[in-house]
Amino acid sequence: MSWTEERVDTLRRLFEAGVSFAAIAAELNITRNAAIGKAHRLGLYREAPAQLGGRPKSQKEQRPRKERVFFVKRSVPLPPETHxxxxxxxxxxxxxxxxxxxxxxxxxxxxxxxxxxxxxxxxxxxxxxxxxxxxxxxxxxxxxxxxxxxxxxxxxx
Incomplete structure (x- = not known):
């Protein structure tokens, strides 16, 4: 498959309209990864989607670290007489x-x-x-x- 000017223009137009790469790929009859790769080579980038939950990651709550507990079987001390x-x-x-x-x-x-x-x-x-x-x-x-x-x-x- 070759990228003609017409196909590149269609990719740009759909990309700028906010169409998903899956829909762009279906329109151009190519794979989604081919559409993503060509957009990347053309320098077309989208803003990252807003995070769910309303808070940015940098303000993530700092949970207190749990103290690590090691379980080891401790031996019973030997009595003074010989074993x-x-x-x-x-x-x-x-x-x-x-x-x-x-x-x-x-x-x-x-x-x-x-x-x-x-x-x-x-x-x-x-x-x-x-x-x-x-x-x-x-x-x-x-x-x-x-x-x-x-x-x-x-x-x-």
Whole structure:
């Protein structure tokens, strides 16, 4: 399709009359995107439509930011007496696990084994492995900031 002077004049006339690009495209038997593209190349622009709601975006209400809450399972402190896991894992297999056995894994290659001691109430691990698996948020943030500062120091060097 070529843009003849007659077609360009029709596009300009309809555009200035405020006709939508869909209607212009139907009139010229072209796609809407072709009409928009040609109008853009001709330098024809329309004002942005008024915003709904009556207020400009710059005066948008500033809502107070919600405080982020992190949920972390905190471990139950160990009693002063030694825990059964201190004596070592029972090394039970995957098919021997139950809801009441500690699922802390051991080994890096098959066959994997698991701790097998009694779990802390409502948790998948025994008390000793809960201390390893669950860290308070503050400790994780501190470790993250230490890694970040090391990364920035190495990058600057």
């Amino acid at each position: 059964a896991a201190d004596a070592g894992p029972l090394h039970i297999g995957l098919f021997d696990l139950t809801d009441a056995t500690c699922k802390f894994p051991f080994g890096t290659q098959t066959p994997f084994t698991f701790c097998g001691h009694a779990t802390a109430p409502g948790l998948p691990y025994c008390k000793a492995h809960c201390l390893i698996a669950y860290q308070p948020v503050d400790q994780r943030r501190q470790k993250s900031s230490e890694k970040s500062s090391l990364w920035h120091a190495a990058r600057a060097a």
